Amino acid sequence: MPRVFSGIQPTGEPHLGNLLGAVRYWVEDQRLGDCFYCVVDLHALTIPGEAADLRKATTTMATLLLAAGLDPDACTLFVQSHVPAHTQLSWLLECTVSFGELRRMTQFKDKSSKGGEEAARAGLFTYPVLMAADILLYDTDRVPVGDDQRQHLELTRDLASRFNTRYGQTFVVPEASIPPAGRGARIMDLQEPLKKMSKSSESPQGTIGLFDDPATVERKVKRAVTDTDSGPDAVRYDPLTKPGVANLLELLAIAEGTGIEEVAGRYTQYGPLKADLAAAVVSLLEPIQASYRAWASDPSAVAEVLAAGAKHADGIARATLARAYDAVGLVAPA
Ligand code: TRP
Secondary structure, X not given: OOEEEEEEXXXXXXXXXXXXXXXXXXXXXXXXOEEEEEEOHHXXXXXXXXXXXXXXXXXXXXXXXXXOOXXXXXXXXXXXXXXXXXXXXXXXXXXXXXXXXXXXXXXXXXXXXXXXXXXXXHHHHHHHHHHHHHHHOOOOOEEEOOHHHHHHHHHXXXXXXXXXXXXXXXXXXXXXXXXXXXXXXXXXXXXXXXXXXXXXXXXXXXXXXXXXXXXXXXXXXXXXXOOOOOOOOXXXXXXXXXXXXXXXXXXXXXXXXXXXHHHHHOOOOHHHHHHHHHHHHHHHHHHHHHHHHHHHOOHHHHHHHHHHHHHHHHHHXXXXXXXXXXXXXXXXXX
8 A cells, every 4th residue: 555644734713725635635645555644743833833732723723623523443533743754854854955955845935935935934944854754754655745745745755766876775765746736736716816715815805714614604705706707608717817716616516425527507697606615615614513513522532542653653754764864874873
């Protein structure tokens, strides 16, 4: 079975883009591979936040992943900071990557542009290296991620190959597995359909939270930005010229498990499309929210899943780390 690894940050409120672009693929994959899914709490420290919020968000994210259908008997679910090898390997990879390579990462440029590079945390700069460590520790074959992580995966592959060339075969070079266009790789903000739906979005009305109640979902979908086209072919899938409508069609197609063209063919007006989309999203979220309440009522059960996951992950990560330490010439303790 292929080894699969992916991670999700415990920041902000989890939203529909996370579910449709990532988590739902994790659930689908969990019996097809030997899957490791990680709540990457250390990555969350790269941007400002409160300790209490991180603590809460980590548990919430793990609970939500279980509620969304991850089965602890089928996959390994764990928290990044519970496995020390992640930060340990990260150092070896910081000594493999070049400053210039990190400098070219578009996500660093985007995320540091707001407060300025000068104030950005060094951890934001080295973020992709920790991500590479996450992946390489598990001899990962395949990494399901959203489209925005493509560049980080390329860097991970480069670092793995460079390390192998320099020090001898140590790491598996992983493949990115990115959902095809139209299948959730880029779910857009409902208010600003040229921007990705995001946890840190400045338009909360454009982000559907996974904990939103039915009335909130309906209101947000109803107010989603479309365009002023009318007439028989107003409802068509054209992400370039009709990004708002394209996003709604994509969401409905995914929620229903049908094709975009089929969905588009059923509507001539935006109102009915939105009404059906709201209903589909509500029925997608309801069972997840119910399961969340059940898991959340038993926090020790969640903690046990995470402890078992960390134990399993730690065994594998330790062995890979030992291989890498030896390869670069670090002397093992007697
Ligand atoms: N950077 C990823 C994101 O923001 C999260 C992440 C961290 C990740 N480590 C990972 C994803 C390892 C895949 C594999 O979405």
